[in-house]
Amino acid sequence: MMQNAALRLTVSNTSKRKSRERLIEEHKNLEYFSDNNKYIIVHTTRSQPNLNLNFQLRMSIANLQIDHIPTEKFLLCRVITRFIKISALLTLVEDPEGNVERLALYNWINIPENNDDHMNSRSIDQSFLPVGTLLVIKNLSYKVADDNNTIIHSNNPEDVFIIDRHNKLVGNLKWSSDTLDKKEIKRKTADDFRCRGNDYFTSKDYIAAIDEYSNGIKLEPRNVTLFANRAEAYLRLSQFSKALIDAEFALMYEPGHLKAAYRKGKALCSLKRYQEAIITLQNLHLSMKTSTDSSISSIKQNTEQLLKHAEILASENENGQYDYTSIINEYCERAKIKKDSKGNDEWVYEAGPRLDHADFLFKGIEIRAVEGKGRGWIAKCDIPENTLLMVSKAFSTVYSHEVLGHTMQSNIPNEKTTCIASSLCTEEIITRITQKLLAEAYHCQEVYQLYDSLNLDKTDKINKNLVNVDIIGNIVKYNSFGLENDIEVENDLSGIGLWILPSYFNHSCIDKNVSLFFLGDLMFIRSLLPISKGEELVISYRDANCSYEIRSRYLKSIGIDCKCRLCELEKSETPETSNRRTQLLNCFKRLIEPKILNNNDPSLIKRLEKIISELRYLRKEHPDLEFDTIKLRKCLSSSYRKNGDLKGALSILKEVYDFYKNVHLQIINYIILDIVILYIGLNQMNEARKWFDIAVERLVGPILGKFKGDKVKWRKEARQLAGKILPLINSFAKLI
Numbered sequence: 125m126m127q128n129a130a131l132r133l134t135v136s137n138t139s140k141r142k143s144r145e146r147l148i149e150e151h152k153n154l155e156y157f158s159d160n161n162k163y164i165i166v167h168t169t170r171s172q173p174n175l176n177l178n179f180q181l182r183m184s185i186a187n188l189q190i191d192h193i194p195t196e197k198f199l200l201c202r203v204i205t206r207f208i209k210i211s212a213l214l215t216l217v218e219d220p221e222g223n224v225e226r227l228a229l230y231n232w233i234n235i236p237e238n239n240d241d242h243m244n245s246r247s248i249d250q251s252f253l254p255v256g257t258l259l260v261i262k263n264l265s266y267k268v269a270d271d272n273n274t275i276i277h278s279n280n281p282e283d284v285f286i287i288d289r290h291n292k293l294v295g296n297l298k299w300s301s302d303t304l305d306k307k308e309i310k311r312k313t314a315d316d317f318r319c320r321g322n323d324y325f326t327s328k329d330y331i332a333a334i335d336e337y338s339n340g341i342k343l344e345p346r347n348v349t350l351f352a353n354r355a356e357a358y359l360r361l362s363q364f365s366k367a368l369i370d371a372e373f374a375l376m377y378e379p380g381h382l383k384a385a386y387r388k389g390k391a392l393c394s395l396k397r398y399q400e401a402i403i404t405l406q407n408l409h410l411s412m413k414t415s416t417d418s419s420i421s422s423i424k425q426n427t428e429q430l431l432k433h434a435e436i437l438a439s440e441n442e443n444g445q446y447d448y449t450s451i452i453n454e455y456c457e458r459a460k461i462k463k464d465s466k467g468n469d470e471w472v473y474e475a476g477p478r479l480d481h482a483d484f485l486f487k488g489i490e491i492r493a494v495e496g497k498g499r500g501w502i503a504k505c506d507i508p509e510n511t512l513l514m515v516s517k518a519f520s521t522v523y524s525h526e527v528l529g530h531t532m533q534s535n536i537p538n539e540k541t542t543c544i545a546s547s548l549c550t551e552e553i554i555t556r557i558t559q560k561l562l563a564e565a566y567h568c569q570e571v572y573q574l575y576d577s578l579n580l581d582k583t584d585k586i587n588k589n590l591v592n593v594d595i596i597g598n599i600v601k602y603n604s605f606g607l608e609n610d611i612e613v614e615n616d617l618s619g620i621g622l623w624i625l626p627s628y629f630n631h632s633c634i635d636k637n638v639s640l641f642f643l644g645d646l647m648f649i650r651s652l653l654p655i656s657k658g659e660e661l662v663i664s665y666r667d668a669n670c671s672y673e674i675r676s677r678y679l680k681s682i683g684i685d686c687k688c689r690l691c692e693l694e695k696s697e698t699p700e701t702s703n704r705r706t707q708l709l710n711c712f713k714r715l716i717e718p719k720i721l722n723n724n725d726p727s728l729i730k731r732l733e734k735i736i737s738e739l740r741y742l743r744k745e746h747p748d749l750e751f752d753t754i755k756l757r758k759c760l761s762s763s764y765r766k767n768g769d770l771k772g773a774l775s776i777l778k779e780v781y782d783f784y785k786n787v788h789l790q791i792i793n794y795i796i797l798d799i800v801i802l803y804i805g806l807n808q809m810n811e812a813r814k815w816f817d818i819a820v821e822r823l824v825g826p827i828l829g830k831f832k833g834d835k836v837k838w839r840k841e842a843r844q845l846a847g848k849i850l851p852l853i854n855s856f857a858k859l860i
């Protein structure tokens with residue numbers, strides 16, 4: 125996974141072949157991930173002076189076709205970068221026409237360096253197929269990797285031949301690129317680079333645009349337009365500190381440059397330097413206020429908007445005051461997906477459901493050492509129920525939709541898709557975080573802090589300024605959050621994210637006292653119960669809705685031997701009891717659940733009732749820790765309802781609710797909604813309304829908090845929000 129993530133680092137969103145400069149730059153980045161052990165390469169380093177090749181069969185890189193193996197033909201090329209080893213031997217090659225492409229050599233034998241048996245061998249270092257080496261490659265294949273990068277594969281070392289320069293075949297050919305490049309660069313002006321940069325910018329290839337602007341800046345180091353344009357391209361890539369530097373350069377050379385000042389304000393906002401952003405934007409606003417020049421009307425308007433936004437961000441950050449209705453509207457809008465010209469899904473808004481809001485941190489909590497768990501969040505004072513503790517914007521998020529694409533999502537059965545999506549999302553997020561750190565190294569410190577957790581080797585001293593994909597992979601493994609909410613909300617997009625401060629919450633299976641709610645890449649965190657000074661704040665990485673087996677397997681994989689009440693009880697039970705429980709749950713899962721709702725067979729209901737009562741009996745000493753039957757009882761209630769016994773169905777669910785209402789399990793929210801449906805079915809509308817309010821409260825409580833002062837006003841707002849989050853609520857609201 126890490127290797128794949130490393131290879132994905134050469135990602136750009138287009139499948140078009142890339143420029144020589146871009147490929148070289150990306151190859152340099154890959155060096156971070158190369159395997160620096162010395163290897164001896166045995167195959168084919170012998171040269172082939174007598175290789176007889178028919179010149180007519182030579183093909184150029186430009187003729188290669190994706191997924192096609194041109195068996196008759198060969199590629200003549202020369203190495204233009206140092207070889208590095210990741211999973212394959214990787215370098216860049218160019219053909220005589222000057223086309224450049226990646227080459228991956230697979231299956232070259234690696235022998236430890238001290239093995240002297242192989243005379244005809246070389247180690248992978250500068251001397252291995254050095255820059256300029258001419259190669260003939262047969263039977264190659266040309267592929268597009270998952271990340272849309274094209275790559276030449278050679279799987280058999282016998283197909284690769286080193287050609288010496290006296291070979292006739294080569295003697296006849298002129299290699300065009302050396303001279304071509306120089307000529308081209310000579311001909312170009314800073315303005316040519318600006319124009320090409322703008323073209324790339326328009327086609328949303330911001331990396332290429334930055335390359336072009338940078339080349340222009342090399343020619344004219346005080347070119348204000350190039351700095352201002354590059355600042356905007358950096359903003360689009362979320363490289364805010366670079367954007368700020370460029371905007372400031374532009375302003376240094378031309379203090380009245382409006383766009384540069386606007387971009388400075390934007391960068392400062394994104395760097396969470398709200399007060400400075402406000403001052404910059406206020407000054408900019410003032411400078412334009414009296415102007416009647418119509419050409420600046422749009423920047424005037426944008427500045428006003430951004431200034432307002434910066435003021436909102438400052439207040440969110442300072443006081444934790446969020447306009448939840450507008451944030452939810454913003455989320456619903458940004459999470460929309462449309463089809464592009466090829467029928468693939470893409471976000472309606474370029475950045476997807478990533479929301480531009482400020483972080484907030486309640487002053488009454490702090491990170492401290494917690495015995496046996498590393499560090500954790502602790503209350504510095506008594507905290508009332510439903511206090512907003514933190515709002516955090518993700519360091520990085522990846523949505524499954526972004527890595528799977530439309531075709532895969534619709535063609536593959538659900539479980540498999542979820543599994544593929546999850547591993548692709550993980551690879552992708554490792555890649556994105558690595559890219560972000562490579563681009564803006566000042567983030568390394570905050571991300572690497574997460575690495576110091578208990579389960580990781582403390583002696584492994586890490587260089588906090590060096591980007592290391594293995595460490596990032598571990599950080600993702602131990603700290604990332606799945607993006608799913610406790611209750612499915614509209615546009616609830618699955619995926620994965622890394623949040624910095626929320627990563628310090630430790631886990632408890634049943635005694636969590638803190639709730640999380642995701643809206644896009646914003647995480648809202650509130651206290652679920654009153655919390656006393658000195659108490660630890662904990663969340664559930666997996667809750668008791670999951671069987672012990674599944675839960676503990678996951679927790680162990682991230683180094684947790686959970687000591688919560690439930691886990692301790694499960695561990696202390698005899699093997700007979702736990703085996704019997706597993707047997708009963710498996711029987712439900714395999715034999716009853718798939719059939720019961722489509723089948724009126726009363727014997728199935730009987731069997732389910734028997735399983736439930738035996739499971740309850742197995743935990744008769746600790747009924748408060750009996751969570752296994754909740755799902756089964758919900759299922760039983762549904763089959764009662766299907767058979768027309770609404771009262772029976774209701775009493776099952778109400779019993780479950782009464783017993784578990786104070787344990788914050790995901791499934792309880794669905795049980796409440798089922799109760800509302802049953803009361804509607806029984807035409808007991810007052811009860812239906814009462815339970816509907818409970819559902820709304822539980823649904824929006826984690827975002828909005830509890831009734832404060834005006835209950836009627838709160839309820840109105842809560843209903844509106846709930847309807848936005850879960851449109852099903854609106855259809856309920858019409859019925860009651």
Ligand SMILES: C[S@@+](CC[C@H](N)C(=O)[O-])C[C@H]1O[C@@H](n2cnc3c(N)ncnc32)[C@H](O)[C@@H]1O
Nearest residue numbers: 497498499577578579603627628630631682683
């Ligand atoms: C997301 S981090 C939480 C913050 C972490 N304690 C730290 O110091 O960085 C997850 C790691 O915290 C520790 N942890 C979390 N909950 C725990 C628990 N209930 N018991 C023991 N260790 C726990 C484990 O080492 C786990 O891999």
